[in-house]
Amino acid sequence: MKCLLCHESMTVPWTPDTLWRRDWVCPSCESKLTPLGTGCPRCGQPNETGKTCPDCIRWLALGLDLTVRCLYAYDDAGIDWLHRYKFSGDVVIASSVAPALRALRSSGVTYVPIPLSKERLQTRRFNQAEELARYIGPTRQILEKTEVSSQRELGKEGRRHRTNPFTVPTSVKYGKIILVDDVYTTGTTLHQAAFSLRQAGASEVSAICLFRALNKSKSRPI
Amino acid sequence: MGELIVAPKGKRAIRFGICQRCLSTHVRTFTCHHGRCAYCRNCLYLGRVCRCDFLQERDITTPTETTELTMPFELVPDQKRVANQLLTWWDERRTGLVHAVCGAGKTEMTFPVIERVVNEGKRVLVVSPRKDVAIEWVERLEQAFTVPVTKRYGGGEKDSIGMITVATAPLLMNLRDVFDYVLVDESDAFPFAFDVALWNTIRRAGRNVFLFITATPTVWQQLLPKVHLSRRYHGFDLPVPTLVKQSDERLLDFCRRHALKPRLLFVPTKPDLERYESRLQEAGITCQTVSADTEERLDTLHWLQETKGIVFATSIWERGMTVRDVQVAVVESEHRLFSTRGLIQMAGRAGRKPDTPTGEVCFFYKERTFRQDVAIQKIREANRR
Secondary structure (H helix, E strand, O other): OEEOOOOOEOOOOOOOOOOOOOOEOOHHHHOOOOEOOOEOOOOOOEOOOOOOOHHHHHHHHOOOOOOEEEEEEOOHHHHHHHHHHHHOOOHHHHHHOHHHHHOOOOOOEEEEEOOOOHHHHHHHOOOHHHHHHHHHOOEOOOOEEOOOOOHHHOOHHHHHOOOOOEEOOOOOOOOEEEEEEEEEOOOHHHHHHHHHHHHHOOOEEEEEEEEEOOOOOOOOOO | OEEEEEEOOOEEOEEOOEEOOOOOOOEEEEEEOOEEEEEEOOOHHHOOOEOOOEEEEEOOOOOOOOOOEOOOOOOOHHHHHHHHHHHHHHHOOOOEEEEEOOOOOHHHHOHHHHHHHHHOOOOEEEEEOOHHHHHHHHHHHHHHEOOOEEEEOOOOOOOOOOOEEEEEHHHHOOEEOOEOEEEEEOOOOHHHHOOHHHHHHHHHHEOOOEEEEEOOOOOOHHHOOEEEEOOOOOOOOOOOOEEEEOOHHHHHHHHHHOOOOOEEEEOOOHHHHHHHHHHHHHOOOOOEEEOOOOOOHHHHHHHHHHHOOEEEEOHHHOOOOOOOOOEEEEOOOOOOOOOHHHHHHHHOOOOOEOOEOOOOEEEEEOOOOHHHHHHHHHHHHHHHO
16 A cells, blocks of 8 residues: 555555555654644643643633644644645645544534635635545534635734634524634634634634644744 | 646546546545545646646747757767767657667767757657756756756756756656657666656657667667667776675775775665664764755765765665766665666766776675676676677
């Protein structure tokens, strides 16, 4: 069997799903992404003490209470992985993180991926968050996004002070909602989406994010 | 006739689970913005094609140019004979094989025929197995010819096609019937030799006139009309390898004996690199390693040349590299990854420059194999001819 990520041949371990699984990832590729250790309970920002980080305290002061479960650190390996997935469009490599995502599944929850605007969806052809959300559980798209400029060039302050692009077209009658996104950088996107959902009447909102950007590097604007 | 591009109209990019650009079946389904769709994983680096995309052939519109050739050196009579043979083959539009020993000046022999093809207004393609080899081709071609050389390998520009193109095979996937003359350099080397799909890529990109250039042709390539050249251009014999029973002392002895010359040691696999490196470091000798993962292979090459050090390499360096006065050893030469052709190529790294036409080549062995014997026999045969 060939590894899904590096295309090297590998031996498949003998497990119950050996017969069924199609995509296998070799151990060296599997260990490239670094899982987050102890950190802020709200956003996963790594720190030794496990206390709530200053950024989350700022969100709390604004009255936005959202717990985000992040899985991996957005370091060089994470950037490579996400670029390949999102911008080169190699969709199937999402199944390499599927076991970790599937472990987060809980019952009685609706998973809501962060939507793309129509124009962006036309060019990218797929919604990266929706593909991830499908691996976790039943998804339902109840958000809509209007076109805004890409956040990649914006700095920290510019990202924080943008208007909410998310709207909820129908009234929400779902009990528990979990938002799904690919990268958590400042958290503006997720907090805005959660705000819109709460306004539309959702009772309980939390979020799952694949990568957590680390505030370490000075070169890249966070 | 031309380059396949993604267009609003045309034929479907993926039909019956086959990508129409690279003709591979490595197609996977996913959810597109309109619903169920499929994309090709094999040619992602050319930009993704999806089943909902359409492909169109766009003609190559770059204007034809003429060129002038300045030879880097005068061809010796043997090389002239080969070059004239290539010219007659081109006039008859025939495919052929140049079987010339390592270091015979294969690159320069092809310059007259490239010049004639370009001046007739036809396009030339040079396919090389690896990027390093391609870069070397580009350097030499740019010195000799006045037309610009298109670089179609990882890191080069990929949109335009000039009169002379240097490429690695995977980046030719989206070309159809473009090149009138295709030179396949090192045509028995790793990526082509085991991959029929890459052969077909080259066949589709060309127009049925090929020239295979190698020192170690495969069996089926020898069926083509061929021209021999079994002398190096400086006229000296190929260095004949000696077989030495492998032990740590003998390996260290080899390294110490040529202390003032660059030494290149080939090992079969990547784990072996570290093993032998640490073994040498225990003995107090510093060395570097080169494998397919090494990114600064050219830096290591310069380091080897300048400091006259020791480099451990996997078979990535068995072709297309020249170091003045290098001494070659093949460690564990009985390993199954070292084929006869590989061993001949590695032995051919030694003594490639006219001022240092000899060098020592050692095959260290733990066991004797026919591959070692056949390699030595082939080299002797070439020396006799």
